[in-house]
Amino acid sequence: MDPLLKLLEEHALRTPVDLSKMLNLPADEVQRRIKQYEDDKIILGYKAVINDDKVDTDLVKAVIEVKIQPEREGGFDRVAKRIARFDEVTSLFLMSGGYDLLIFVEGHSLRQVAQFVAEKLATLDGVTSTGTHFMLKTYKEQGVMMDGPEEYERLKISP
Amino acid sequence: MPSERQTKRDFVAEHVRSIPRSGIRDFFDIVQSMDNVVSLGIGEPGFVTPWHIREAAIFALEHGKTGYTSNFGLLKLRRAICAYLKEHFYVEYDPNTEVLVTVGVSEALDIALRAIVNPGDEILYHEPCYVSYHPSVRLVHGAGKAIRTRAENRFALTAEDIAKSVTPRSKAIVLNFPSNPTGATLTREEVEKIARVCVDNDLLVITDEIYSELTYSGQHSSIAALPGMKERTIFLHGFSKAFAMTGFRIGYACAPTALTEAMLRVHQYSMLCASIISQEAALEALQKGMDDIAAMREQYRLRRNFIVKSFNEIGLPCHMPNGAFYAFPSIRETGLTSREFAVQLLEQQRVAVVPGDAFGPGGEAYVRASYCGPMSDMEKAAERIALFVRGLK
Ligand SMILES: Cc1ncc(COP(=O)(O)O)c(C=O)c1O
Numbered sequence: 001m002d003p004l005l006k007l008l009e010e011h012a013l014r015t016p017v018d019l020s021k022m023l024n025l026p027a028d029e030v031q032r033r034i035k036q037y038e039d040d041k042i043i044l045g046y047k048a049v050i051n052d053d054k055v056d057t058d059l060v061k062a063v064i065e066v067k068i069q070p071e072r073e074g075g076f077d078r079v080a081k082r083i084a085r086f087d088e089v090t091s092l093f094l095m096s097g098g099y100d101l102l103i104f105v106e107g108h109s110l111r112q113v114a115q116f117v118a119e120k121l122a123t124l125d126g127v128t129s130t131g132t133h134f135m136l137k138t139y140k141e142q143g144v145m146m147d148g149p150e151e152y153e154r155l156k157i158s159p
Numbered sequence: 160m161p162s163e164r165q166t167k168r169d170f171v172a173e174h175v176r177s178i179p180r181s182g183i184r185d186f187f188d189i190v191q192s193m194d195n196v197v198s199l200g201i202g203e204p205g206f207v208t209p210w211h212i213r214e215a216a217i218f219a220l221e222h223g224k225t226g227y228t229s230n231f232g233l234l235k236l237r238r239a240i241c242a243y244l245k246e247h248f249y250v251e252y253d254p255n256t257e258v259l260v261t262v263g264v265s266e267a268l269d270i271a272l273r274a275i276v277n278p279g280d281e282i283l284y285h286e287p288c289y290v291s292y293h294p295s296v297r298l299v300h301g302a303g304k305a306i307r308t309r310a311e312n313r314f315a316l317t318a319e320d321i322a323k324s325v326t327p328r329s330k331a332i333v334l335n336f337p338s339n340p341t342g343a344t345l346t347r348e349e350v351e352k353i354a355r356v357c358v359d360n361d362l363l364v365i366t367d368e369i370y371s372e373l374t375y376s377g378q379h380s381s382i383a384a385l386p387g388m389k390e391r392t393i394f395l396h397g398f399s400k401a402f403a404m405t406g407f408r409i410g411y412a413c414a415p416t417a418l419t420e421a422m423l424r425v426h427q428y429s430m431l432c433a434s435i436i437s438q439e440a441a442l443e444a445l446q447k448g449m450d451d452i453a454a455m456r457e458q459y460r461l462r463r464n465f466i467v468k469s470f471n472e473i474g475l476p477c478h479m480p481n482g483a484f485y486a487f488p489s490i491r492e493t494g495l496t497s498r499e500f501a502v503q504l505l506e507q508q509r510v511a512v513v514p515g516d517a518f519g520p521g522g523e524a525y526v527r528a529s530y531c532g533p534m535s536d537m538e539k540a541a542e543r544i545a546l547f548v549r550g551l552k
Pocket residue numbers: 159202262263264265266289335338339367369397398399405408409410
């Protein structure tokens with residue numbers, strides 16, 4: 001993977017000038033590549049990782065295990081893409097093992113999530129079962145520890 | 160309260176009294192008294208030890224591994240060290256008789272010198288260099304002799320300069336590439352030439368390769384791997400830098416049996432053995448830590464590029480160092496001594512760098528700026544140093 005992508009993945013707010021210094025590249029070359037990645041849909045967006053425990057949200061998060069009946073043509077894709085379109089769904093993966101789809105959902109209340117499962121998800125043609133697990137607490141999200149990176153004071157000067 | 164009353168005798172040994180206070184310690188005291196300092200003065204990895212290695216240490220404690228080990232160190236660790244050296248350094252040591260696990264390279268260097276130096280023996284080393292070399296030689300009543308390395312060679316040591324410095328009293332030479340504080344590395348050809356001079360003059364080589372994993376381009380070449388060199392080489396290495404394990408205090412010395420046996424004699428009575436907890440952690444590092452090394456090296460590489468580019472833009476000429484995690488910019492243009500530069504930079508902009516003369520007189524007109532800290536520190540430091548230098552004009 002291009003080290004530029006790696007750098008942006010870990011910290012998207014870096015300026016092209018800083019990136020160019022780190023990578024030993026001209027700044028306009030960095031700018032050109034970023035634009036290209038955006039055009040090619042390789043970079044799909046930029047987001048902040050927020051610690052929900054520290055802000056006032058009423059967000060309820062759950063993961064749902066879903067079994068579906070694969071179709072003769074297209075396998076799981078049609079149903080999966082249909083589910084992915086719902087606003088409540090934040091991530092969706094096809095899995096190996098005891099169930100087929102793993103869905104991450106968010107809602108403003110337990111009721112909203114429950115309704116989504118009961119009315120939209122379970123009733124879809126092809127969905128044979130669902131199991132919903134609500135999330136209680138986040139310890140690590142997208143590679144970031146919620147209580148911040150581990151740090152301790154090093155000697156300011158050492159040999 | 161201890162009184163300041165004088166005893167009749169001065170109990171401190173003369174050779175210890177003659178060792179000057181470390182330049183780093185002086186500067187450390189000034190830095191400690193200040194808040195808000197961005198430090199490029201750190202000589203250790205800015206990363207915490209990878210979790211799986213720390214977890215191995217915890218596991219060892221949980222399972223009651225709290226005793227002494229063999230004086231040599233755990234055999235399974237020595238075996239892993241030998242396998243690692245064979246694969247990455249192309250040198251073969253016998254885990255039963257040629258490897259000694261030590262309390263860091265610090266102890267390894269000390270016992271190597273104690274094992275070989277007779278009073279008055281001349282020990283060559285290149286300078287600017289790691290702060291311990293000259294004092295360690297003095298502590299064993301040896302005569303240290305510095306060979307200057309120069310900016311036009313990117314501070315690499317040349318065989319010619321060694322040949323010029325050798326005298327009939329010269330017994331050994333200490334090498335440290337990649338080097339602290341200059342980041343210099345040697346190519347294979349340069350190492351070969353140095354090896355030839357060492358053979359011609361029948362010198363023992365003590366090679367401190369603690370930064371070898373932090374080589375950014377080209378492959379690190381160990382002098383121990385060259386034909387005819389293993390028998391005259393004491394190879395020192397450790398876990399501090401490559402695996403970010405400075406606090407574990409663990410390293411090793413490798414040498415032919417007779418030399419290892421001599422070092423063991425010192426080690427068994429002065430240290431007994433390295434900490435078993437650290438030895439267990441070191442084993443985990445060698446077995447499962449190769450990806451950690453690569454990941455940290457890539458981070459250092461980016462920080463290096465950033466800080467070196469910044470120094471050059473600011474007007475402090477700085478070569479691109481190929482190893483370790485130190486940049487070594489020249490501050491000659493500012494008209495200040497390295498000490499004045501470091502103190503004024505600290506007072507005016509709260510950035511700590513180490514004055515080059517702390518690494519020997521050859522370091523004057525340079526400062527050591529380590530780029531092992533987080534990227535955000537590099538950015539802040541570069542901004543502040545630019546302000547400082549602009550203010551001088
Ligand atoms: C060149 C060199 N050798 C040895 C050491 C000491 O290493 P250890 O932690 O293994 O004692 C250092 C530490 O800064 C160093 O820079």
